[in-house]
Amino acid sequence: MESNSVKNDPKVIVALDFDNSNTAFDFVAQLDPRLCKLKVGKEMFTLFGPDFVRKLIADGFDVFLDLKFHDIPNTVAKACKAAAELGVWMVNVHASGGAEMMRAAKQAIAQSSNPKTKLIAVTVLTSMDQAQLNDVVEGITPQQQVLKLAKLTADCGLDGVVCSAQEAHLLRSELPQEFLLVTPGIRPLGADKGDQKRVMTPVDAMDSGVSYLVMGRPITQAENPISVLESVNSSIG
Numbered sequence: 001m002e003s004n005s006v007k008n009d010p011k012v013i014v015a016l017d018f019d020n021s022n023t024a025f026d027f028v029a030q031l032d033p034r035l036c037k038l039k040v041g042k043e044m045f046t047l048f049g050p051d052f053v054r055k056l057i058a059d060g061f062d063v064f065l066d067l068k069f070h071d072i073p074n075t076v077a078k079a080c081k082a083a084a085e086l087g088v089w090m091v092n093v094h095a096s097g098g099a100e101m102m103r104a105a106k107q108a109i110a111q112s113s114n115p116k117t118k119l120i121a122v123t124v125l126t127s128m129d130q131a132q133l134n135d136v137v138e139g140i141t142p143q144q145q146v147l148k149l150a151k152l153t154a155d156c157g158l159d160g161v162v163c164s165a166q167e168a169h170l171l172r173s174e175l176p177q178e179f180l181l182v183t184p185g186i187r188p189l190g191a192d193k194g195d196q197k198r199v200m201t202p203v204d205a206m207d208s209g210v211s212y213l214v215m216g217r218p219i220t221q222a223e224n225p226i227s228v229l230e231s232v233n234s235s236i237g
C-alpha cells in the first residue's frame with residue numbers, strides 16, 4: 001500500500017455506523033480509498049471488533065477509530081497504543097480527560113509500533129447546543145469551551161481536535177496552521193440534521209478552514225451514496 005505521504009488525502013471521512021457487517025462491507029465495496037477515508041465508531045467496533053477494522057485497512061482505507069477514550073491516563077494510554085498497533089490512521093480521546101491523560105496517550109502512541117498514528121481530542125460534541133452545555137458546565141458558550149479545550153489539546157502536543165465547523169474560523173486564528181480540525185455535523189443543504197445541533201454545509205466548512213469533514217447518515221442513508229459522496233467531493237474541489 002502507498003504511504004500516507006504519497007497517496008492523495010481525501011477530505012471526507014465516511015462514518016460507518018451500521019449494525020450489520022455485511023451491509024457495511026457491501027457499502028464499502030462501492031467506495032474507493034481515493035474518494036474518502038472511513039470512520040469506525042463505538043457501535044461497529046463493539047459489534048465486530050478489531051478484525052473489522054483490519055479488513056478495512058487491508059482494503060487500503062485510512063481508518064479513523066472514533067472510540068473517544070475517556071479514562072485515567074494509564075488506561076487511555078494503553079488503549080491508544082492498542083489502537084495504533086491495529087494500524088489505524090487516527091484515534092481520539094476526550095480533551096476533558098485532561099492534560100495528563102492526553103500527554104500519556106501521545107507518549108504511548110509515540111512508543112508504539114505505529115507512531116505515525118494521529119491523535120486528536122474531542123472538544124464539545126456537535127450534538128450539543130448552548131442549553132445542553134449549560135447542563136454540564138455553566139457560564140461558557142460552546143465556542144469558548146471548544147477554544148479552551150483545543151488550546152489545551154495543542155499544548156499537549158496532539159495533532160488536532162474534533163469540533164464543529166462553526167468553531168473552525170475561530171480556531172484557525174488561534175492555533176497553528178497544521179493543527180487538524182476534524183468536523184462532524186456536516187450537512188448538505190436541505191439534509192436532515194438528526195441529532196446534530198452545530199452543523200454546517202461541506203463547502204462552508206472547508207471555507208472556514210476545517211481539515212476533514214465527517215459525514216455519516218447524509219451519505220450512508222442516501223438512495224445513492226456514491227453520488228452524494230462524489231457531489232460533496234466535487235463541491236469542495
Ligand SMILES: O=c1ccn([C@@H]2O[C@H](COP(=O)(O)O)[C@@H](O)[C@H]2O)c(=O)[nH]1
Pocket residue numbers: 015017041066122124125126127162163184185186194196214215216217218
Ligand atoms: O462531536 C462529535 C463527535 C463524533 N461524532 C460522530 O460523527 C458521526 C456523525 O454522523 P452523522 O450521521 O453525519 O451525524 C457519528 O459517527 C458520530 O458518532 C459526532 O457526530 N459529533
